[in-house]
Amino acid sequence: MSFKKIQIYILVFLFYYTLSYGGINDSIFKSGFEIEEVMCPLATPMTENNGNYEAFGAIEPIGEIDYYTFPVSNDQWLYISSDSAISLDTVVSLYSEDGTELLAQNDNNIITFNQDSLLIYKNINEVNLCLKVQDVSTANIQSPQQINGSDFDYAVQVIPLDFSFDGMNEDIEPNDMLATAQTLSTFVYDQIEFQENAYVMSEFQSGSDVDNYLVSTPLNSVSARIVIPGNGVHGYGGTTQAQQLDIIEASSSNVLARINPSIGVREIWLPVQQSSDYYIQTSQPQIPRGDNPSYTLFWQTLSQQNQQETNNVANNNSAGAETPSSFPNGIYTSYFIGGTLAGAIDTDWWRFNANAGDIVNLYCDSWHTGSGVRNFTAQIYFNPMNPALQTGTESQTAGLVWANTTNATAPPVNITNSGVHYLMIHASLFANDVVGRHYQCGIHVQSP
Numbered sequence: 001m002s003f004k005k006i007q008i009y010i011l012v013f014l015f016y017y018t019l020s021y022g023g024i025n026d027s028i029f030k031s032g033f034e035i036e037e038v039m040c041p042l043a044t045p046m047t048e049n050n051g052n053y054e055a056f057g058a059i060e061p062i063g064e065i066d067y068y069t070f071p072v073s074n075d076q077w078l079y080i081s082s083d084s085a086i087s088l089d090t091v092v093s094l095y096s097e098d099g100t101e102l103l104a105q106n107d108n109n110i111i112t113f114n115q116d117s118l119l120i121y122k123n124i125n126e127v128n129l130c131l132k133v134q135d136v137s138t139a140n141i142q143s144p145q146q147i148n149g150s151d152f153d154y155a156v157q158v159i160p161l162d163f164s165f166d167g168m169n170e171d172i173e174p175n176d177m178l179a180t181a182q183t184l185s186t187f188v189y190d191q192i193e194f195q196e197n198a199y200v201m202s203e204f205q206s207g208s209d210v211d212n213y214l215v216s217t218p219l220n221s222v223s224a225r226i227v228i229p230g231n232g233v234h235g236y237g238g239t240t241q242a243q244q245l246d247i248i249e250a251s252s253s254n255v256l257a258r259i260n261p262s263i264g265v266r267e268i269w270l271p272v273q274q275s276s277d278y279y280i281q282t283s284q285p286q287i288p289r290g291d292n293p294s295y296t297l298f299w300q301t302l303s304q305q306n307q308q309e310t311n312n313v314a315n316n317n318s319a320g321a322e323t324p325s326s327f328p329n330g331i332y333t334s335y336f337i338g339g340t341l342a343g344a345i346d347t348d349w350w351r352f353n354a355n356a357g358d359i360v361n362l363y364c365d366s367w368h369t370g371s372g373v374r375n376f377t378a379q380i381y382f383n384p385m386n387p388a389l390q391t392g393t394e395s396q397t398a399g400l401v402w403a404n405t406t407n408a409t410a411p412p413v414n415i416t417n418s419g420v421h422y423l424m425i426h427a428s429l430f431a432n433d434v435v436g437r438h439y440q441c442g443i444h445v446q447s448p
Contacts, residue, residue: 053157077121092106093131239290
């Protein structure tokens with residue numbers, strides 16, 4: 001799950017997630033699910049409704065596993081989603097008709113940050129497919145009694161994708177060069193802060209295939225994110241994965257952000273300019289490509305971002321530290337910040353309040369979400385004249401996470417003095433071929 005840093009109105013949402021907005025890691029696609037006896041031959045046919053297929057059920061008794069079947073066509077893209085009660089955290093698994101082959105699997109929808117499941121899968125040659133629905137506790141062979149609540153209802157839907165709809169894009173070749181990039185169709189969410197969105201369903205035609213897509217940011221855009229879900233049987237089912245995903249500024253051809261999805265880095269976040277053009281480029285598929293070299297991308301622009309630094313010179317020392325807005329929520333007070341590191345001599349200082357007995361959880365992303373910064377370093381101080389309370393450097397694959405969570409790169413900071421504390425950010429190594437220097441952090445002060 002993801003501990004988002006950006007302000008999205010309902011701040012309570014932030015406290016149920018463990019990665020900063022930014023990076024997605026492979027824990028989203030849990031590969032530890034045991035495969036018990038699969039009952040696909042006894043599966044219930046899903047109900048056809050205007051060309052889509054749907055089913056409604058409940059995980060009752062607790063620990064129950066339900067199976068459904070539905071017809072498919074060759075080379076058909078499918079959008080498979082679950083919508084469940086808050087008591088459930090569904091896992092959907094896609095099998096061959098007889099249940100002998102696991103094709104794809106998903107726990108949490110990384111695109112919309114919730115516990116419902118989403119699979120976008122390209123069927124190659126099956127006539128019917130089998131869908132298994134269960135709660136995550138059962139999938140992980142935990143005690144089913146770990147499910148809390150009284151409402152265990154869910155709905156699952158299978159939609160054969162229609163690429164005439166806005167925002168649904170199928171790869172159109174040739175698009176191997178920026179000059180022949182495919183222009184993406186977009187759609188708009190109802191939420192104010194999410195502006196334009198696009199899904200891309202694609203596949204690598206060869207081991208040297210490069211796919212280029214052109215997107216334009218609307219008025220008032222300040223940031224964008226792109227997600228490339230994991231593949232394989234514990235992901236979206238594709239049999240290869242891009243080893244490079246770039247965001248390129250169209251006006252300059254500069255690479256602003258780059259990630260390597262094949263090592264489990266799934267998301268780019270970057271600041272953008274409004275009413276501007278950008279290229280999304282995927283390349284270097286893993287070899288061999290396999291028999292289903294498909295993959296999915298999701299692009300989104302936003303009209304909000306973390307509070308950005310306002311004086312890149314004055315904040316080079318603690319006296320000029322910037323004060324971000326605070327967001328109290330129960331035992332947490334959160335601060336959401338962002339900025340750029342102009343070079344090795346640039347440091348950014350931020351200030352926040354904490355009391356003796358508090359702990360400070362820190363979540364930062366830079367390289368982890370595509371920036372060209374290569375050794376993003378954070379330090380927390382009480383008195384800047386004394387040694388830092390804690391120092392850490394970001395990992396490419398995990399970001400910088402100081403927390404009591406399974407994905408933490410270090411424990412949180414224990415606070416022993418009350419008053420103003422400081423976060424200092426700096427770096428000394430930068431990529432030559434990625435010009436973006438952005439970072440973003442969430443500071444979460446937790447009271448006893």
